[in-house]
Amino acid sequence: MRVLIVEDDDAMASALLAAVASAGHRATRVSRGADALLSHREHDAILLDLGLPDMDGLEVLRKLRQVSLAPILILTARDDERSVVLGLRSGADDYLVKPVKLAELLARIEAVGRRAARAGGTEPPGFEVGEVSIDLHRRVAAVGRRELNLTATEFELLALLARNAGSVVTREQILDTLWGDAFVASSRSLDVHLTGLRSKLKLPGFIINVRGVGYRVEGPPGRGPEDQP
Numbered sequence: 001m002r003v004l005i006v007e008d009d010d011a012m013a014s015a016l017l018a019a020v021a022s023a024g025h026r027a028t029r030v031s032r033g034a035d036a037l038l039s040h041r042e043h044d045a046i047l048l049d050l051g052l053p054d055m056d057g058l059e060v061l062r063k064l065r066q067v068s069l070a071p072i073l074i075l076t077a078r079d080d081e082r083s084v085v086l087g088l089r090s091g092a093d094d095y096l097v098k099p100v101k102l103a104e105l106l107a108r109i110e111a112v113g114r115r116a117a118r119a120g121g122t123e124p125p126g127f128e129v130g131e132v133s134i135d136l137h138r139r140v141a142a143v144g145r146r147e148l149n150l151t152a153t154e155f156e157l158l159a160l161l162a163r164n165a166g167s168v169v170t171r172e173q174i175l176d177t178l179w180g181d182a183f184v185a186s187s188r189s190l191d192v193h194l195t196g197l198r199s200k201l202k203l204p205g206f207i208i209n210v211r212g213v214g215y216r217v218e219g220p221p222g223r224g225p226e227d228q229p
Helices: 010-022 033-042 057-067 081-089 102-119 152-163 171-179 184-201
Strands: 002-006 026-030 045-048 072-076 094-097 126-129 132-135 140-143 168-170 207-210 214-217
Touching (some): 010 026, 026 033, 057 072, 132 152, 184 207
Parallel strands (some): 002 045, 072 094
Antiparallel strands (some): 126 132
16 A cells, blocks of 8 residues: 655654555655645555644645545644544544554554455445435445535445444444454544534434444345346
């Protein structure tokens, strides 16, 4: 995987470059947001610091999301709730707070890599659950004729729950599927993405909390295109 590291601190950047390379990935480092916007097309995933010298990292994130579907992991010292929520709702796939264990960081990178691979895999092109239709190839979801403006992670979360419609998907299963083995630290990310997904669906009762266990989408999966008469 080609990983772009957007980090202005030289010591931190060196450690990240070495860690990413040790896991078999190709890493490139830039120190400015403007450089990230110029070079993002050459990379499969992006590690983004928020404290950049030329512009705020959240602005960089929003601009990247307008032109790129590549997984973006925020890696920053900002640990306040507002920054976390803004980062995730602006399109980040994950949010990690410095200092981060390198093993955890690599697990998150591997997780977004697996998600990208699934997106290009051989699954059926789409399916329906009640009013909700999911196009896996175009990565678009809709409620009736209303197309949903989902982030990449919100789409993955909806698709996972809908694939298992009628059954409970535990928090651990969701976190492990979407974020990899280091799932405990990602629980806050899941809560933010779930809140955003429910808000965009506008379907009360579609995603049901199963207290202490996980979540369930009501109703059996609908027919895929290959099942239509």
